[in-house]
């Protein structure tokens with residue numbers, strides 16, 4: 001039985017992780033922000049041989065000369081990051097897991113590039129709507 005399962009939004013790409021996730025981080029670098037369209041991206045790292053990919057093959061974008069980011073060719077969901085200096089490991093977006101609550105983030109990285117209002121005290125002070133804001 002797989003340890004963790006995940007997929008893209010449309011389900012064309014799905015995967016099973018058999019290894020233990022490590023280095024679970026909220027990455028605040030600008031590249032992650034642009035690649036995902038989100039304020040930061042939460043990643044976990046596993047050994048590449050411990051992930052089984054199913055469905056459509058990922059498409060890849062070289063976000064630098066030595067790194068590539070994998071995404072679903074149909075819906076565009078950001079799924080992976082690989083660096084050629086470390087070909088045996090792969091980073092996967094924690095939010096693409098079916099049960100992201102099973103893996104706890106351990107730290108923030110690239111904090112020097114974080115959006116200034118991505119701060120717990122600022123977030124906590126905003127109103128929380130259970131669903132969409134009424135009237136929208």
Ligand SMILES: [Zn+2]
Pocket residue numbers: 008009010011012013072073074075076077
């Ligand atoms: Zn998809």
Ligand SMILES: [Zn+2]
Pocket residue numbers: 027028029030031032033041110
């Ligand atoms: Zn990043």
